[in-house]
Amino acid sequence: MDIRQRLSLNLRRYRHDAGWSQEEFAERAGIHRTYVSDLERGARNPTITIIERLAKALSVNAGALLD
Amino acid sequence: MDIRQRLSLNLRRYRHDAGWSQEEFAERAGIHRTYVSDLERGARNPTITIIERLAKALSVNAGALLD
DNA sequence: ATGTGACTACTAGTCCGTA
DNA sequence: TTACGGACTAGTAGTCACA
Numbered sequence: 001m002d003i004r005q006r007l008s009l010n011l012r013r014y015r016h017d018a019g020w021s022q023e024e025f026a027e028r029a030g031i032h033r034t035y036v037s038d039l040e041r042g043a044r045n046p047t048i049t050i051i052e053r054l055a056k057a058l059s060v061n062a063g064a065l066l067d
Numbered sequence: 068m069d070i071r072q073r074l075s076l077n078l079r080r081y082r083h084d085a086g087w088s089q090e091e092f093a094e095r096a097g098i099h100r101t102y103v104s105d106l107e108r109g110a111r112n113p114t115i116t117i118i119e120r121l122a123k124a125l126s127v128n129a130g131a132l133l134d
Numbered sequence: 135a136t137g138t139g140a141c142t143a144c145t146a147g148t149c150c151g152t153a
Numbered sequence: 154t155t156a157c158g159g160a161c162t163a164g165t166a167g168t169c170a171c172a
Contacts, residue, residue, distance in 0.1 A: 003119040003129055021154060032148050037156060045114045047146070047165075048133060052070040062070055063130025066115065088135060099167055104136055112165070114146080137172080146164070152157085 003066055007051075008042040010065045014058045015040075029057035070133055074118075075109040077132045081125045082107075096124035 015025050022040065026033040030053055038044040039054075048062070055062040082092050089107065093100040097120060105111045106121075115129070122129040 003115050007115060023154075033155090034149080034157085035147060038147090041156075043157095044146075045116050047112045047114050048070050048074060048118065049112055050147080051115065051133065061130070061134050063128070063132075063134035065130075066118070066133065067128050067130040090135070099169095100135095101137080101169080102167065104138085108137075110138090114165075117166085139169105139171095141168085142166100144164105144166075146162100148161080148163095150158100150160085153155105 004042045004045060006067070007046075007065055008040050010067075011036075011054065012040050014060060014065075018058065025057065029053045071109045071112060073134070074113075074132055075107050077134075078103075078121065079107050081127060081132075085125065092124065096120045 015022070018025070020028070022036045023033045026036040029036070031050065035044065039046060051062050051065055055065055058065075082089070085092070087095070089103045090100045093103040096103070098117070102111070106113060118129050118132055122132055125132075
């Protein structure tokens, strides 16, 4: 399983745990809503600064999104 | 400390642990030598696919490079 | 053996929609 | 509420010559 797929599964799981919609998550992370959708479908290859923003919004370590 | 700085320190530490030069590490990761230099100076904002290649070359989890 | 500026091709990331 | 498309701009990937 490649890293984009792992990220996509982790994102969806953590977001559901928080009880947020993609849109709410996107706002909290300061990222566009369509981009979150793309990420959860494994359709994008984000930079590490995006990973950090996602991780902070979810209150997890950046590394936890990739493992 | 931001994520790029953490990456840069982690890369340098793991590379030294392996006893490799930047050039040798670059070859093993399939990345250009000057790009590795940039990464270790925190001068780039890489994508997660680059992180994965670096992690594989170092035999560590991708997440370990970001934490 | 490493740091740096410069460069082009390509993609990350945004914003507008519709189903 | 989410997937997906088109179009756009900002920024990265990847390389080189040189210090």
